[in-house]
């Protein structure tokens with residue numbers, strides 16, 4: 448597990464809207480259970496999604512994409528992910 452990310456199993460399996468892989472866990476920057484509006488990054492294709500009310504995933508809006516570009520925690524998570532290979536293949 449990358450150093451500054453915390454593995455949490457508190458999320459239901461979510462299917463990436465981009466590559467279709469089911470992510471069964473989540474790496475959280477603070478280890479807390481994700482909530483509606485939180486950002487999810489696919490472990491396989493690095494696609495960024497937004498958690499919905501029931502912890503499903505949806506595509507981010509343009510405004511959300513712009514906000515992510517300015518969010519240091521997200522940039523840090525992406526740079527950590529860029530250094531570790533995807534966890535196997537489906």
Ligand SMILES: [Zn+2]
Nearest residue numbers: 463466489492
């Ligand atoms: Zn994906």
